[in-house]
Amino acid sequence: MYSNKYTNGHRSTETVIDLRSDAVSQPTEQMRRAMANAEVGDDVFGEDPTVQKLERQCAELFGKEAALFVSSGTMGHLISIMVHCNQRGCEVIVGGSSHVYLYEQGGAATIAGVSLDIIPNNEDGTYSLDEFRSKIRGSDEIHEPTTTMAVVENTHNISGGKVVPLEWIDKLASICKSEGIKLHMDGSRVFHAAKYLNVPVSRIARDFDSLTFCLTKVCAPIGSVLLGSKDFIRQARRIRKALGGGMRQVGVLAAAGLVALREVVPKLGDDHRHTKQIAQAIYDSKSPFITVEINKVQTNICMIHLLKSEKYSAKYFVERLQKITPEELSEGITDKSGNGVVIKVCARDEWNCIRYVVYHHIDDESTELAIKKIKYCIAELN
Known part of the structure; x- marks a missing residue:
């Protein structure tokens, strides 16, 4: 999910893009209105x-x-x-x-x-x-x-x-x-x-x-x-x-489901496109440590594969994507407001595999930010 964090009413310096699962997505504004007004x-x-x-x-x-x-x-x-x-x-x-x-x-x-x-x-x-x-x-x-x-x-x-x-x-x-x-x-x-x-x-x-x-x-x-x-x-x-x-x-929940069928399902092609764009960027990095099977990416899920190394692992890369370093800020790995970028993904095992999942709230802008951050972190490994 693409969002700025707020603490006590003040914006922090992080923009979080959560790609751990499509189930982490927030209900849309249309869903929230439908839930509030549902006949039950x-x-x-x-x-x-x-x-x-x-x-x-x-x-x-x-x-x-x-x-x-x-x-x-x-x-x-x-x-x-x-x-x-x-x-x-x-x-x-x-x-x-x-x-x-x-x-x-x-x-x-x-x-x-x-x-x-x-x-x-x-x-x-x-x-x-x-x-x-x-x-x-x-x-x-x-x-x-x-x-x-x-x-x-x-x-x-x-x-x-x-x-x-x-x-x-x-x-x-x-x-x-x-x-x-x-x-x-x-x-x-x-x-x-x-x-x-x-x-x-x-x-x-x-x-x-x-x-x-x-x-x-x-x-x-x-x-x-x-x-x-x-x-x-x-x-x-x-x-x-x-x-x-x-x-x-439970109509307050079913109401959100009706909105999902009407407004989210028809746009799933965008999720597939954004998933492939991120995968293509990883593939094009030509890293000796990290790759994806680009021709096998079909829908909104992609597995990133890492070569086993004593220095680099899936767990390490997941943790690195969630950190913001002074060096990456100076290199412009930020959003339009200058916020650092945090990417959340899942390590499927300790060493070899990472999963990311794209969903409705991951729009063109957040996809570009995710690519920017991931490419920067891959370059660090190289």
Whole structure:
């Protein structure tokens, strides 16, 4: 986020550009106004008109029968697992670097009592369909769990925001249908996938029994939407309540989601453009220590790769981007007001990989500032 810091009403000498995640974005002014003026009711009783409007719009947009507002993507995934895997001894197949497997505290096992079996993800976010077939286990074998569900993540975070190919999804969906396996999509950033492919999100969602997308990835402050059939959503609503997700006048949050669909989603191409501009600047630096795979940058996520060195590491570079030195100020690494520039990014590991993510508030000016600061810090290493 591009912003000046204020302390006791006085502007400090830092301009912060936060590229750690698109979920750090602030709600837009239009969202704040919509939230303040939202018509609300009790959503637990199904009486919040703003939530109803959001759910209707999402169901229509994705080509599904019904939708449900949930507090997070993690909750949406867990609910989906609990609906689809409603008997003891169920198993879900997921990618080995998927969010469901890595970053949801093993909720499938600890809360739903469902085991996860993993297949290593390929570079493009897919996994081997031959291995998928070989992992399917049926209820006829009393020693084994029953494969009940499979999960696809699109776009794929750890793969660097890669868009999962539609052809691969079609093949996986065909296998799942023939084997009676439910198919769920972690579509946290599915709108980015649709923008990249230049297809409606309904095409990507077509063969999934359920999916989630995150409103927080498109500037809304809270919330995700879970989609599926009417019967699936009926069961999901009941489980949402058990998980503590039955909120009351939640239309104040749904209102921001409606603005996101109307005003932020159509501009995701700008995020992709800014992501590529920063990546191109890193690539053009021709540093022996830092690079990006420029031809593989597709959406709003980019992975920066560092060669392992005793002197330089991902952790070091992350910390350096957050510092402002007198030397860089004298070299003009500042904004138009003379403020120093702080860049926040995430080290994916201690040594070799850094992730940055671009979102709605990263405009042309903040992109230029980010490039200026990153290029300066790379030159220091060289």
